[in-house]
Amino acid sequence: MKLLKYLSKVFLVSSLSLAVVSCGDDKKSASVDENGIPSVIKVGVVPGPYRGMIDKHIRPIIEAKGYKIEFVEFTDYVQPDAALDAGDIDVNLMQHQRYLDSIVQNQGLKLTSVINVPTLGLGVFSDQYKSFDELPENSKIGIPTDAVNLSRALGIAKKLGIITLKDEKSEQKASIADIDENKKNYVFVPMEAAQISRSLDSIAAGFIPGNYAYASNLDYSKALGVEDVSEPIKNVVAVAKKNENTIGKLFKDAVTSDEFVKSIENDKNFDAFTRPQWWPAAK
Numbered sequence: 001m002k003l004l005k006y007l008s009k010v011f012l013v014s015s016l017s018l019a020v021v022s023c024g025d026d027k028k029s030a031s032v033d034e035n036g037i038p039s040v041i042k043v044g045v046v047p048g049p050y051r052g053m054i055d056k057h058i059r060p061i062i063e064a065k066g067y068k069i070e071f072v073e074f075t076d077y078v079q080p081d082a083a084l085d086a087g088d089i090d091v092n093l094m095q096h097q098r099y100l101d102s103i104v105q106n107q108g109l110k111l112t113s114v115i116n117v118p119t120l121g122l123g124v125f126s127d128q129y130k131s132f133d134e135l136p137e138n139s140k141i142g143i144p145t146d147a148v149n150l151s152r153a154l155g156i157a158k159k160l161g162i163i164t165l166k167d168e169k170s171e172q173k174a175s176i177a178d179i180d181e182n183k184k185n186y187v188f189v190p191m192e193a194a195q196i197s198r199s200l201d202s203i204a205a206g207f208i209p210g211n212y213a214y215a216s217n218l219d220y221s222k223a224l225g226v227e228d229v230s231e232p233i234k235n236v237v238a239v240a241k242k243n244e245n246t247i248g249k250l251f252k253d254a255v256t257s258d259e260f261v262k263s264i265e266n267d268k269n270f271d272a273f274t275r276p277q278w279w280p281a282a283k
Helices: 002-030 050-064 079-086 097-107 147-159 193-199 210-215 247-255 258-265
Strands: 040-045 068-073 091-096 111-116 123-125 140-144 187-191 205-208 235-240
Touching: 040 050, 040 079, 050 068, 050 091, 050 247, 050 258, 079 091, 079 097, 079 111, 079 235, 091 097, 097 111, 097 235, 111 247, 123 210, 140 147, 140 193, 147 187, 147 205, 187 193, 193 205, 193 210, 205 210, 235 247
Parallel strands: 040 068, 040 091, 140 187, 140 205
Antiparallel strands: 091 235, 111 235, 123 205
């Protein structure tokens, strides 16, 4: 009799366990559709304009197809790719192609970009002057201290005609030591990129990366100069390599759609953003 009771308990526990597993499987399968796309898509973002781009201009297109977007915010540029590779998020939009290529090569992450988007370039701003012609000789000009943005700033300065460089340097290699001619003897002061916009009251001008300029509500129509962002520096939508033809295709189709293009063109907040090469010509 005791044996019968024992076997009955074992059977009951086993049945409950199978039911729980079955329900879990049903729940898991219900969260991903037949195309392998989750019903709730987790998108990694960092502070800056690209969350707004997704929220206002991409989300409606994605949700019209029956999916929901959930934002996951990060405070640096390392975690979003690690989270994407680990499967903790499904998509991110926070980095340019050159940065992504470096991460994939150096860290072995299995990620890929699917499309690039309009990107806000580095801008030159001043609280006191409206053009470089007005800047006095020996003026202090803030530039980002990190190597990539510092060299980008020097490249812009060269294109604006305020300096020349000793050699033809790539955007990743030029440094202050490479300045050749500097006719007005501007003093370029390396500063933390996030601090330059807060220091415009103590410097004549500052070269400020797009994210920080946007966060500081700086007006690009009043900038002394704006970077014409090259393709490798335009921000990209990235996914795990295995999801390139599922989630990746969903976002690529959304970004290249007429609806997205028209929505961006009608939003003055994105007027200063450099369009990708694939962008349709204005009619």
